Amino acid sequence: MEKIKMMIKVLIYINTLFIMIFYLSPANEVSAAFTDAASSSAGIKLTLGNLSLSPEKDETTTGLTYLGGDPVLLSSHELKNDGTLDGKLAYKIQVTEKGTSIPVNDSGFQIIINYGSTVGDKIISASDINSGNYTFLTDIQNKEWVFSGNQKKNIPVTIKYKGSIIPDKDRDIDITVTFLLVQTNVSKPKEAMFYDKVTFKHELKLKAKEVPSPSDPKYWPAANDVNWKTTGPNNEVRYNIGQFKNVMYFSEVDLSNRVKNLNDNVLYIELPEGKLKKDDDFRITQIDGSHVKAEVMEDRQRIKLTFSFDKSAKGNEKLLSQANYYTVSFNFGTNNTQSVNFGFDLLPLTYKRILLNTDKQTIGNFEILPIYTTVVKNKITFKQTKEDNFGDSNYIQYPLDNANFSYSNLEAKIVEQSALFEVSMHKAVKDDNQDYLLINTSKAAKQTDMNKRGKLKITIVGNNGNCLVIYRDLFIK
Numbered sequence: 001m002e003k004i005k006m007m008i009k010v011l012i013y014i015n016t017l018f019i020m021i022f023y024l025s026p027a028n029e030v031s032a033a034f035t036d037a038a039s040s041s042a043g044i045k046l047t048l049g050n051l052s053l054s055p056e057k058d059e060t061t062t063g064l065t066y067l068g069g070d071p072v073l074l075s076s077h078e079l080k081n082d083g084t085l086d087g088k089l090a091y092k093i094q095v096t097e098k099g100t101s102i103p104v105n106d107s108g109f110q111i112i113i114n115y116g117s118t119v120g121d122k123i124i125s126a127s128d129i130n131s132g133n134y135t136f137l138t139d140i141q142n143k144e145w146v147f148s149g150n151q152k153k154n155i156p157v158t159i160k161y162k163g164s165i166i167p168d169k170d171r172d173i174d175i176t177v178t179f180l181l182v183q184t185n186v187s188k189p190k191e192a193m194f195y196d197k198v199t200f201k202h203e204l205k206l207k208a209k210e211v212p213s214p215s216d217p218k219y220w221p222a223a224n225d226v227n228w229k230t231t232g233p234n235n236e237v238r239y240n241i242g243q244f245k246n247v248m249y250f251s252e253v254d255l256s257n258r259v260k261n262l263n264d265n266v267l268y269i270e271l272p273e274g275k276l277k278k279d280d281d282f283r284i285t286q287i288d289g290s291h292v293k294a295e296v297m298e299d300r301q302r303i304k305l306t307f308s309f310d311k312s313a314k315g316n317e318k319l320l321s322q323a324n325y326y327t328v329s330f331n332f333g334t335n336n337t338q339s340v341n342f343g344f345d346l347l348p349l350t351y352k353r354i355l356l357n358t359d360k361q362t363i364g365n366f367e368i369l370p371i372y373t374t375v376v377k378n379k380i381t382f383k384q385t386k387e388d389n390f391g392d393s394n395y396i397q398y399p400l401d402n403a404n405f406s407y408s409n410l411e412a413k414i415v416e417q418s419a420l421f422e423v424s425m426h427k428a429v430k431d432d433n434q435d436y437l438l439i440n441t442s443k444a445a446k447q448t449d450m451n452k453r454g455k456l457k458i459t460i461v462g463n464n465g466n467c468l469v470i471y472r473d474l475f476i477k
Helices: 002-024
Strands: 053-060 064-066 072-081 087-097 109-114 121-125 155-163 171-183 195-206 228-231 237-240 247-253 258-261 265-270 283-285 290-296 302-312 321-323 327-332 338-343 350-353 371-373 378-384 409-416 421-426 436-441 454-461 467-476
Touching: 053 171, 053 195, 064 072, 072 171, 072 195, 087 109, 109 171, 155 171, 155 195, 247 302, 247 467, 265 338, 290 327, 371 378, 371 436, 409 421, 421 454, 436 454
Parallel strands: 064 195, 247 350, 371 467
Antiparallel strands: 053 072, 072 155, 087 171, 109 121, 109 155, 171 195, 228 237, 237 265, 247 258, 258 302, 265 302, 283 327, 290 302, 321 350, 327 338, 378 436, 409 454, 421 436, 454 467
C-alpha cells in the first residue's frame, strides 16, 4: 500500500514537472517567405517589377532662331512606359546661356509642354524654371497623373518656347527638359530609389529687336527718345530733333551741274488729340534751292518734314555757306483752329560746303587750292567755313572749322596720274574719332614728274543716297 502511494506521488511529480516545462519554456521563431508571383491563401499578390521610360519618334528642330511673337516648336516626342510597374511622371526644365550652366535671368519667357488629349498644355513660367526640382505632371483635375506600365498607347509630348522680351542683342541659349518616372507611392519626385528618366536638349538663338534705321521710311522715334521737345499751344505739340542738324553739308554731284545736300534733315512732329484736317494746308517759306517735303501719317496725328538742298551749280561755284530762313506752319485741331509754327528761330538751318584743310584759311577771298605732296604722308581733313551766312560772297574772316558729318560711304582715289601719288582713307574709330586721308608722292615718281598734275577724287554718299564728290588738283612738291 505504501508502495502504491509512493508511485502515485512520483507520477504526480513527473506530470507537474512536465506541465511546468511546457508552459515556462520560450516558443521557437516561426517565419514565412514569399517569392515573386507567389499567392497566399488570403488572396494577397506580392509582385516585383521595374520602371522603364523610353522616348519614341524623336523630332528635334536644329538651327532655330526666335524672332518673338508666337511660340516656336523645339521638339516633339512620344514617351512610353515599357516597364511592368505603373509610375508617376515628373519634369524639370533648365534654360541656360549656351554652353554654360549659367541660368538665363529673364522673366519674360515660358516653356509650353503639350501632352495631347491625355493632359493638355502645361505652361511653365520663368519663375518655375531653373529651380533644379522636379514637378509632378497633373491632369485637368490637378491630380497626379499615373503612367500605366506595359501600356500600348504612348503619351505624345511637344516642347515649345515663347518669349515676351526681345533682347537688345542676339543671344544663344540652351533649353534642357528632363522627364522622370518614379513609383506611384513616392510623395516627392526625385532621382532616388527606383526611377528612370529621359532628357531632351535644344539650342535656340534669340534674335535681337530690329530697330528701324532713320533711313527706313517706317522709322519713327520712340516715345521716350531724349530728343523730343514741345512747342505750340500749351506746349502740347511734340517734335523730335534727333535727325535734324543745324548744319546741312553740300557739295557737287558728279557728272552734273548741281550741288546737293549730303544728308536730309528730318523733323518728326506729334500732335495732341486734335488731328490734322488737311494734308495740303502747310504754309512753307524758304530760300532758293531749299525743299521741304511734308508727309502726314495714317493716324493724322504724326507729321514728317524732310528738308533737302538742290541747286544749280552754275553761278554758285563759290557758294560756301547760306542760312535758310525758312518757316513751316499749319493748322490742326477739332475745328482746325489751332496753329503751330516751325522755323529758323526755333531750329536754325545753314547750308555749308564741304572743304579741305589744304584750302585757303587766311582772311580774304576764299580759294580752293591744289594739294602738294612729298614722300611723307600728308593728312587731309574735312573743313567748313566758320561764318554761317555768306550768300554770294566768298570773303572769309576766320580760319576754317572742322566739319563733322555722317555718311553711308566714304572713298578716295587718284583719278589722274595715279602712278605718281598714293592715297589711303582713315575712318573714325573710338580712339581716333576723325575721318581723314593720307596722301603722298609715290616712290615711282621722278624729278621729271614735278610739273605733272594729278587729280584726287573724294566720293561721299549720304543717308538719302546722294553721291557727292570733291575734286582737288595734285602736284609733287
